[in-house]
Amino acid sequence: MIEQRRSRRFEIRLPVKIVRRGLPPFSGSGETRNMCSRGVLLVCDAAVEIGQSVEYVITLAAGLRAPWPVNLRCLGKVLRFESGCPEAEDPNRPFRVAASIERYEFVRVEPEAGPVMAQKL
Numbered sequence: 083m084i085e086q087r088r089s090r091r092f093e094i095r096l097p098v099k100i101v102r103r104g105l106p107p108f109s110g111s112g113e114t115r116n117m118c119s120r121g122v123l124l125v126c127d128a129a130v131e132i133g134q135s136v137e138y139v140i141t142l143a144a145g146l147r148a149p150w151p152v153n154l155r156c157l158g159k160v161l162r163f164e165s166g167c168p169e170a171e172d173p174n175r176p177f178r179v180a181a182s183i184e185r186y187e188f189v190r191v192e193p194e195a196g197p198v199m200a201q202k203l
């Protein structure tokens with residue numbers, strides 16, 4: 083098999099929430115498996131359709147300069163969907179979803195004040 087990826091993928095596991103705002107709306111949760119600048123691979127509990135627009139929020143852990151988590155809000159499209167993967171580690175998350183990253187923004191959430199700032203890059 084010939085490698086066709088243009089961007090280096092990073093193996094990273096972070097919590098993610100998945101949302102679709104169309105008809106019918108849905109939401110789900112899961113975890114990232116790997117990411118690159120153009121897309122992400124998720125394991126999740128939400129069944130989605132290939133080509134469907136999707137919004138997902140990846141929670142980045144708190145660090146030294148910010149004692150609270152930062153959310154990475156992404157908009158993209160479902161590129162690949164796999165159901166009932168035999169290698170699924172968590173039976174509550176039986177789906178694998180590959181989604182593009184078309185737009186994103188960082189959203190900092192302070193515990194006492196709620197959403198404070200969104201920075202678009």
